[in-house]
Amino acid sequence: MKDKRFQMARNSDSMFNSLELPRMGCTGIRLGRNFPREHCQKPTDEQLWSPNPRLVSEKFMARKDGGFIPATTLNLLAAAWIQFQTYDWFNHELDLEDQPYYIPLPPGHSWQGKITLPKTKLDNILDPSDVKCSGYKNINSASTEEATHELRGLDPDGKLELAENSTGAFIPRDKDSNPRTGFNDNWWVSMEILHTLFALEHNILCNIFRKVYPNWTGDQIFNIARLVNYALIAKIHTWGLTGERLTKIVGRISKRSEIISGIPGSGVYHDGIPFSLTEEFVSVYRIHSLIPDNIAFFEAKHGKYQTITPLEDLTFKNAQKPLESGISFADLFYSFGINYPGAITNNNYPNFLRDLHTPDGLYRDIGTVDIVCNRERGIPRYCAFRRILRMKAPKTFEELTGGNKELAKQLSEVYNGDIELVDTLVGSHSEPLIPGFGFSETAFHIFIVMNTETYTKEGFHWVQYTTIKDILIRYFPELEDTLKNSKNTFTPWAIKSESKNYQGIETNAKKT
Template sequence: MVAAWLQFVIRDWFSHGTSPTEDPWVVPLAADDPWMQPPMRIMRTPDDPTRPPGATDLPQTRVNVLSHWWDASQIYGVSADEQKGIRTGKAGKLLPLPDDPAKDPSRVPGFWLGTEMMRTLFTREHNAICDRLRAEYPTWPDEELFQRARLVNAALIAKIHTVEWTPAVISHPTTKAALRANWFGLEGERVQRLFGRLTDSEAVSGIPGGKADHYGVPYSLTEEFVAVYRMHPLIRDHWHLRHVADDSTARDCDFRDLAGPNALPVLNDIGMADLLYSFGTLHPGLVTLHNFPRHLQEFRRPDGNFQDLAATDILRSRELGVPRYNEFRRLLGLAPAKDFHDLTGNPEWAEEIDHMYRDIENVDLMIGLFAERLPAGFAFSDTAFRIFILMASRRLNSDRFLTDYYTPAVYTQAGLDWVADNSMSTVLLRHHPQLRSSLASVVNAFAPWTTSGV
């Protein structure tokens, strides 16, 4: 569930667009390298079309073809045409899949079962929100219902990520309290539910409903943020899909069975409740060295070509101007690693990294992040945490729809109540009540669920 959610929200936040097929990066390989299409070719990130010609003295720049904001564009699209293709035109509601077969999402690079499950779940949630708004405002037309429901759905997704997903992967009492304070403030959820925002103070009453603040810098998601979210080891190679009723086996799959067009038959043949149960009870992979999914190192793209996503992740940080590990830490005000043994507490890893890089200053960011000792309760490194915690607040502070416009006049009181009253667990149970026993003893839906029959 952790991995599926992460890729779901990333598809709302950032994409550099479709890479050009001409002039790819060519990675030289050793003569005995088993890569099936030598030499390895990795398509380049598209150029920034707004960059002045010949501006070689300026820092690297690329564009984000998405919007940077919590607007749920992974559901609603980024253009009027995309949006039109997913709407029913009645009561503000959405279609389960685009009505144009030519826009089959399974043909888009990166599509897999996990992201489609989340998209389907929150498409249904959008439609449930429409039903609630229509009951409150029966004269509203399709467009009004759609736009208000989208705001509510996007805010609920932002809340779930802030107070549930992120605390699940940074599971330390102090950080969990701090992340919840981003949304509820020091007054806490219970007081806020009873009395609303007590003050204009972000510290006391949380960020949502407060004043937008850009801190003197126009908001955007940064390449450093993109780099630390490269967490492909969360994705498992092998998936034991099971039935929620009795935990019996539905199907054993490799990741390639769940990626691209292969995912749709699985989605159709195995019920959504069974899939959600399987994802909820399976543990994600560890974000460490020697745990990159084998199937993502030999990932077959929709165009038939193979891609090594581990190599691609390392190359992307270099290509996009993200500093190497030690310099990255210096720029964050953190102490750089003195040597390879200082970097990691694993002597074997230290020797392997030394053999590969020779100079600690050459270690790529992703390698350093994956090699670090993990703080207690953390699913990833302390260095990555610094970017996580900074952007967790900034994404909310700068968003007018989660600050100045987070009001009954914009969302409706019914919409604000929907966000306040719901969580990942309530969303799951609204659409799949069969999951009740598995979630009954779980405080956070991103923690492992109870296995049926246990």
């Protein structure tokens, strides 16, 4: 290791997160596989385009007018958090030198020009059947130390730069009004509030370390604050079924089981193979149906309804639009706490994502993109996917749908009567849910498969005893009463009486 500081700090490209396996999980390292390679070959042209991915999107992903299907066991903050995490975990390198895919349109379908999609860059060094992951993206820093230093600025206490207006501090913008952060693709108001929240948390950690370690340089403070902040984010995401309160009282219940006690404090067992996220893991995280059509905004202190805004008007450069209109960060978090996300099921992709205009000037149908990317990257079709997981594969379309004859008929028509052709994403959305589950049994099996002094004494204590509720209340005290009456930050919050006057589906639906 040329730079010894990364023994006590996080590198922006994730090198040396493991001192024993320094390149494990770093930028540019390929994604792994849950399945043997012979089941994950690159498709032929016929396999890539059959059945037509745009037709699949139209039939099984398009949300019908007024047909938003809410997931009432979660809140919109949970959907935001999932994106906040996943776009920090993996990113495929695109081959911009090759011709893009020109996705054929089914007969009678129209589009503004051609549907194009850049190809995934092949990892020819190892095997031409595989694709290469371009690596890890950081939330409040970048993927190189140089870029991180530019984002950080020159603060002598290691703090991140934040801009301020009447609604509070927020992520500053560049000359083109894009947020200055490590990764700002797919940006919308949810990313605005979560990035800001943990930038604030980083800066308060810097205050603590400056007070305790007055002789440290700004770089030392920044590095340890970043390390602790990321550990806190990881703990929030991965904490196990027993919950934080019990673990604080009795300690970690199981030293070996992440299922019981979550990942923090667990041992490391790689079984001789460096850990990596997998293509199959990426495939089951294609959950764009979580995105609603609209967000209803409420005032945090008393719960008064303020306005409703189409989500497509809160994306990219418009992500700060609510703040500019006078809605505060506390109002935004309260609104996300009581709004529902969409259910992970068929015909629940918001239609603006199926006609998405991105800042690079392209139009995309994200439903079509999800199907093409899974096929291109060698994800087996639904029945094969289940068999490899040693799960029972359905023999008929009606068996797949749990007896839903209408859906079975539609699947048979699109997939030419061949159940072996059903895409894994479509099959997972079509299978009946296990009671109490918010996602398919097929996806759940992949989730299960995947699933010190470096921090300083103060940092370790901060990670161990800080919850997402603590963070929200620290910066937005007007949320305290609501959160204290809410069992879980990522399920619908206790709703204030004035908020109950609003009757829209965004916050009102029959519990599922």
